[in-house]
Amino acid sequence: MAEANHGKWTYCVDLAREEGRRRTRRRGGFATRAEAAREMKAVLDGELRGVYEDRRTTVASYLREWLAAAKERLAPNTYAGYADCVERDLIPAFGHHRLPDLRPKHIDCWVAAQQDAGRGRVTIYRVVSTLRNALNAAVRSWRLRYNPAKHSVPPKPRAAERTCWTPDEAAAFLRHNAEHYADRLTDLFEVMLGTGMRRGEVLALHWSDVHLMDRKLYVRWTLAAVNNNESLFREPKTEASRAWISLSPRVMAALHRQAALQVAAHPDGRLEGLVFAKPDGLPLRPQWVLDQLRKRTAELGLPKIGLHDLRHTAASIMIAMGIPIAVVSKTLRHTTLAITINLYGHLLKDSADEAVKALAAALDRADAERGASESPLPLAA
Structure with missing residues (x-):
């Protein structure tokens, strides 16, 4: 009508x-x-x-609606990454289409154009993966019959192999910090290399979770830096990450130094707040910590690494020292042993060689024992 x-x-x-x-x-x-x-x-x-496709809904309006609905359940950094992909790439490229009219060819053409323009493979993968995730939600809510981005996501680029320091390089770095800086970052780097803690976990560590008498600390929080600007405390992503960590004598010494400095600086002589913080008690900026790591690394001429590579270095040293992979996995607080093996399986070559040699030796020993116990068979007439 x-x-x-x-x-x-x-x-x-x-x-x-x-x-x-x-x-x-x-x-x-x-x-x-x-x-x-x-x-x-x-x-x-x-x-x-059972599917209602509203032809008045544009891709742009749907993506913004999806972002708003997903904000509460996403980690701040994840949400910021999705929002960046939506506003910077997806809406300019596909926002004018009606949601039911978006086709795989539209997405494939965009991917091809980005590749021809020399856009990074990781960036293209993230953008199209974000679109696929958003449209999956539309299919689950019966707003689309199928996901046009389902088969348009390019293969996930293989992650570059992490750079790890040798024990000599790691020790030289820590010694350089102690001799030329002797500041809070000296102790922070000692804790990271001595425990394998993640960057956000160290920066969010509170004195209330450090138990020096028991030589342990508890990981309760992680610091998320959104766009390296806004710092937010949140709980670790997995249950396995929320766990006790044992402290070596070196790490204990670093924490005792920090405790003494902060007690002396506190007007009431109390130990509270963050273990590693600015003079005003606010969290350290992750980018500043990374800049300092790179500056001090360059002074020694060591291989350039990132903050997360300190965790990988700790893991590689443990494996090189013959610590069982299950113990390494538990120390790093991985959710499953498979994660540890996938990350560090290439470091287990020597262990694999020893394993097959031990297996062969056991079989040879069993053959020798059986041969010694059996009488020779009689010769046939």
């Missing part, structure tokens, strides 16, 4: 009853009768198939 005095068209349709109550859908504002009829047909077809 036409709307009086507005020149617009409206449709009204009865839908299947729900809990005994009649349902009526009425929508207006269509420019032509044909447009209203098409939308009404789509509603009836959606009622039959």
Whole structure:
């Protein structure tokens, strides 16, 4: 029917009853009768198939709606990454399309154009993966029949192999810090290399979770830096990460130094707040800590590494010292042993060599023992 005095068209349709109550859908504002009829047909077809594709929803409006709904359940950094992909790439590229009209060819053409322009493979992968995740939600909520991005995501680029220091390099770095700086970062780097803690876990460590008498600390928080600007404390992502960590004598000494400095600086001589912080007690900026790591690394001419590589260095040293992989996994607080093996399996070559040699030796010994105990068989006549 036409709307009086507005020149617009409206449709009204009865839908299947729900809990005994009649349902009526009425929508207006269509420019032509044909447009209203098409939308009404789509509603009836959606009622039959269980999927309702609203042709007035654009990709842009849907993506912003999806972001708003997902914000509460996403980690701050994850949300910031999704929002960046949506506003910087997805909406400019596909936002003008009606949501039901988006096709795989649109996405494939965009991917090809980005690759031809020399865009990074990791960036392209992240953008299209974000679109796929968003459209998966539309399929689950019966707003799309299929996900046009399902098969358009390029292969995930293989992660570059992490750079790890040798024990000599790690020791030289710590010694350089102690001799030329002797500041809070000297102790922070000692704790990171001596425990394998993650960057965010060290920067969020509170004195209330450090138990010096028991030579342990508890990981309760992690620091998330959103766009390296806003710092937020949150719980670790996995249950395995929230765990006790044993402290070596070196790490204990570093924490005792920090404790003494902070007690002396506190007007009431109390030990509270963050273990590693600015003079005003606020968290250290991760980027500043990384800049200092690179500056001090360059002074020694050591291989350039990132903060997370200190954790990898700790793991590689433990493996090189013959610590069983299950113990390394537990120390690093990985959710499963498979994660540890996938990350550090290439470091286990020597262990694998020793394992097969031990297996062969056991079989040879069993053969030798059996041969010695058995009498020779009689020769045939």
